[in-house]
Amino acid sequence: MPMLRSFLVQGASRGIGLEFVRQLLLRDEESQVFASCRSPERATGLRELASSEPARLRLLRLDVTNEGTIETAAAEVAEQTGRLHLVLNVAGVLHGSDFGPEKKLTQVRPEALREVFEVNAFGPLLVAKHFHRFLRHDERSVFASVSARVGSISDNRLGGWYAYRGSKAAQNMFTKTLSIELARLAPMAVVVGLHPGTVDTELSKPFQRTVPQGQLQSTESSVRSMLSVLDGLAREDTGRVFDFRANEIMP
Numbered sequence: 001m002p003m004l005r006s007f008l009v010q011g012a013s014r015g016i017g018l019e020f021v022r023q024l025l026l027r028d029e030e031s032q033v034f035a036s037c038r039s040p041e042r043a044t045g046l047r048e049l050a051s052s053e054p055a056r057l058r059l060l061r062l063d064v065t066n067e068g069t070i071e072t073a074a075a076e077v078a079e080q081t082g083r084l085h086l087v088l089n090v091a092g093v094l095h096g097s098d099f100g101p102e103k104k105l106t107q108v109r110p111e112a113l114r115e116v117f118e119v120n121a122f123g124p125l126l127v128a129k130h131f132h133r134f135l136r137h138d139e140r141s142v143f144a145s146v147s148a149r150v151g152s153i154s155d156n157r158l159g160g161w162y163a164y165r166g167s168k169a170a171q172n173m174f175t176k177t178l179s180i181e182l183a184r185l186a187p188m189a190v191v192v193g194l195h196p197g198t199v200d201t202e203l204s205k206p207f208q209r210t211v212p213q214g215q216l217q218s219t220e221s222s223v224r225s226m227l228s229v230l231d232g233l234a235r236e237d238t239g240r241v242f243d244f245r246a247n248e249i250m251p
Contacts, residue, residue: 011091064123
């Protein structure tokens with residue numbers, strides 16, 4: 001039986017990305033899922049899912065900081081299908097082994113700025129560059145990038161977090177600009193940003209002690225909510241950013 005719907009989850013090795021893969025496999029039994037990450041051979045959770053769904057889940061090596069791997073991954077997808085119904089960009093970075101969110105100007109470092117922008121802003125745009133051809137068909141499709149409320153310029157009241165705020169604001173601008181071009185090239189595609197809320201993942205772990213009680217979400221809950229938001233998108237929603245409750249986040 002031919003696969004009826006095909007999805008790509010970029011940044012799927014753990015956390016939200018891995019949960020997206022799991023829930024997409026469960027909710028559509030006739031779907032084909034492509035899951036990408038930097039090192040599939042070390043992605044234990046992904047490999048376990050792939051062993052249980054060998055006909056439906058294909059693992060891809062894709063590093064958003066290396067455009068060659070994005071191009072190669074797109075070629076591998078093209079061997080299996082000519083169309084995708086959902087492209088999800090999940091990979092993101094807030095802190096690294098030698099840097100964290102800046103609380104003041106004296107903590108700003110060019111190396112950290114480059115790394116955060118390269119993953120959070122450049123990454124989804126380069127994925128769009130090589131994968132938008134799979135959205136140019138006559139069925140509804142979605143290109144979504146996991147964003148953050150702190151990427152909203154109008155909502156910035158606390159300052160700080162220069163690299164992360166700036167990279168997510170840039171990502172949101174790329175989302176808007178991409179939506180305008182794809183309205184001509186892939187008129188059935190909806191291009192959006194998604195804010196997952198504060199989720200219990202490695203990205204948020206160093207900052208969870210400041211999260212108000214009841215506001216820290218599980219990956220299961222956040223992904224379930226975001227998939228519901230994606231299900232409800234209309235073509236006029238393209239270019240916008242929504243949170244996991246389907247509320248629009250203003251630029």
